[in-house]
Amino acid sequence: MRMDVLTLFPAMFEEVFAASILGKAKEKGIVSLQAINFRDYSNNKHNTVDDAPFGGGGGMVLKAEPIFAAVEALISEGAAKPRVVLMCPQGEPYTQRKAEELSQESHLIFICGHYEGFDERIREHLVTDEISIGDYVLTGGELAAMVVIDSVARLLPGVLGNEMSAVTDSFSxxxxxxxxxxxxxxxxxxxxxxxxxxxxxxxxxxxxxxxxxxxxxxxxxxxxxxxxxxxxxxxxxxxxxxxxxxxx
CATH class of the missing domain: 1.10.1270.20 (tRNA(m1g37)methyltransferase, domain 2)
Structure with missing residues (x-):
């Protein structure tokens, strides 16, 4: 499985992707993990990825252009379209059943936001899934994405030393x-x-x-x-x- 994370803070994932079960799965070639800074896909000279919301209000909103460009750059020509997962508190509550569903995919892209929110066109025309890991608000989607990635990766054949471990887990x-x-x-x-x-x-x-x-x-x-x-x-x-x- 291939899992890509779009984030403004890719360094947060370096140790997570290198340690413990995820690190071993990556070494074995069972899963490909990478974190990409979507600021690199900004189309302005200052590399800004957010702007003030139309209609006024507090906070800044993530722009559609860099997110769309980053996702499109990660989609291989001729390959099956990936599931694009938006981490947000408005998403469906995350469950083991959802983890099992996602573990059947070959390519997942996670979008981690910051600031006040996302341009709504990202939700409407780009993402396939919106996921929340709980009824609380974090400073960004990175920690939530780590939770989902860990829970999905451990279900892949060969990741756990004992294949029965995932079968008998709570909620499975x-x-x-x-x-x-x-x-x-x-x-x-x-x-x-x-x-x-x-x-x-x-x-x-x-x-x-x-x-x-x-x-x-x-x-x-x-x-x-x-x-x-x-x-x-x-x-x-x-x-x-x-x-x-x-x-x-």
């Missing part, structure tokens, strides 16, 4: 992930649940499913509306609702 199954334990089996007075050291794989799988369901019911019950539950699982939830103490 529609539920929050079950609790994890490792050695020692007893730490201070706290012991690992017996089922996990029983060697009985079916019992372990059933325990994990029940724990995921319970944790989701406790912390993010709205997620359960999108999960297909068995009759037994619905009975578990009904029992927890009657006696919440049993779910602890």
């Amino acid at each position: 199954t529609g539920l929050l992930e079950y609790p994890h334990y490792t050695r020692p089996a007893k730490f201070r007075e706290w012991e690992v649940p017996d089922v996990l050291i029983s060697g009985h794989h079916i019992n372990v799988a059933n325990w994990r499913r029940k724990q995921s369901l319970r944790r989701t019911w406790q912390r993010r019950p709205e997620l359960l509306t999108h999960v297909e539950l068995t009759k037994e699982e619905r009975q578990w939830i009904q029992a927890w609702e009657r006696n919440p103490a049993d779910s602890i």
Whole structure:
């Protein structure tokens, strides 16, 4: 996969693209990552990329010309058109399902803004997706783009050492992930649940499913509306609702 980021601060991405999982994926050739300063595509001698909004008001607005020029320069002739993702607080809330959708693409372009906003023609005629990582405002779209890039890249085959890690992550199954334990089996007075050291794989799988369901019911019950539950699982939830103490 190829991922390009249009930003006024490409230096912010240097360490992110070189470190940890992303760095290894880049070294393996699984993903191509680059940050481009769209100021280089400005069409005026001062290389300005923003201007005052028509109609007045505070703040500056990113101009359409340099953004369009930068995106068009990144599109290879004859290649499939990339998804162009605008990072903005007005976008659709980002989810694991969206990450999985984007991971199927071969080329993604992210646009990171600053100032008051974007010329609306960028939204209307250039971008394919608008994404928000939460109901809050950042100083720019760079940190949000890093979040999306990381969550998408880790889904690509060969990026993670254990391919099952992405499959069982929170939200990948529609539920929050079950609790994890490792050695020692007893730490201070706290012991690992017996089922996990029983060697009985079916019992372990059933325990994990029940724990995921319970944790989701406790912390993010709205997620359960999108999960297909068995009759037994619905009975578990009904029992927890009657006696919440049993779910602890």
